[in-house]
Amino acid sequence: MRGEYEGLQALIREINPAAIYTWCYAHRLSLVVVQMSSCSANAVDTFGNLEQLYALISTSKKRVAIYENMQKERNPKARVHRLKRVETTRWMSYSSALNTVLLTYDIVINTLEQIKITENADFKARSKATGLIDFFLSERFVLTAICYKNLFNILDPVTKMFQSQDIDLLGAYKAVKLKYDSIFFAFSDQTILKDDI
Numbered sequence: 001m002r003g004e005y006e007g008l009q010a011l012i013r014e015i016n017p018a019a020i021y022t023w024c025y026a027h028r029l030s031l032v033v034v035q036m037s038s039c040s041a042n043a044v045d046t047f048g049n050l051e052q053l054y055a056l057i058s059t060s061k062k063r064v065a066i067y068e069n070m071q072k073e074r075n076p077k078a079r080v081h082r083l084k085r086v087e088t089t090r091w092m093s094y095s096s097a098l099n100t101v102l103l104t105y106d107i108v109i110n111t112l113e114q115i116k117i118t119e120n121a122d123f124k125a126r127s128k129a130t131g132l133i134d135f136f137l138s139e140r141f142v143l144t145a146i147c148y149k150n151l152f153n154i155l156d157p158v159t160k161m162f163q164s165q166d167i168d169l170l171g172a173y174k175a176v177k178l179k180y181d182s183i184f185f186a187f188s189d190q191t192i193l194k195d196d197i
Contacts, residue, residue, distance in 0.1 A: 026162035030092070033155065037094060042144040049135050050097045051086040056128050057111065058083060063125075066118075067111045071104060092159065095152040098145060101136075109133060154182050 012019045037043045057063045064082075071080050084100050087093040101108055115129040135141055158179050161172055 026159050029155065029159055029162065033094070033151075037148075040144075042140055043148065045135070046141055046144045046148070047086050047094055047097070049132060049141070050101060052128065053101065053108065053112075053132055053136075054083045054085050054097065056115070056125065056132065060125075062118075063111070063115060066114050067104075067107065070107045070110055070114075074107060092156075094148070095156065098148055098152070102145060102149060105136075109136060112136075151183065154179050 037047060057067055067083070068080050071078070081100050081104050084097040085093060086097045112129040112133045116126050116133075158172075158175050161167065161175055
């Protein structure tokens with residue numbers, strides 16, 4: 001959209017050469033979170049394995065049915081969740097994918113166990129399921145998932161504020177300052193907890 005030679009910026013500059021282009025704050029925040037997530041080996045492995053889980057289950061109607069039926073059996077009145085894809089350009093997709101897996105954590109593990117049992121002929125699916133079970137049951141995944149869930153819970157309201165049509169810039173500035181402090185204190189506390197484990 002912001003293309004210098006094509007796109008919205010070029011179109012606006014054609015009409016008004018003095019127009020100043022500024023990045024959308026929600027987009028800037030998204031870029032920061034995506035970049036931050038790609039700098040940590042634990043985060044790269046976590047979100048990479050969330051994408052592999054999505055690919056493994058969603059490529060087979062049989063596997064999707066196993067995942068959904070287990071949810072219905074466990075809690076018939078609750079809404080059935082579907083696994084989400086991790087898109088590399090939008091941090092909200094990271095949040096959605098992680099939250100879905102955390103909400104249905106036991107069911108995800110049971111689904112992977114069922115894939116190991118029922119997919120005798122498909123050695124690739126069995127192998128992927130075994131690897132994903134090992135990763136999702138690891139302390140590394142659990143700690144990384146908790147850290148990112150806390151981060152996403154802090155950033156979600158700010159992103160929604162940035163995307164609103166009637167944004168209050170002073171309010172947005174104050175919200176960012178408060179969220180910055182929240183992130184600093186939340187992660188300094190978790191570092192202490194991690195060192196104690």
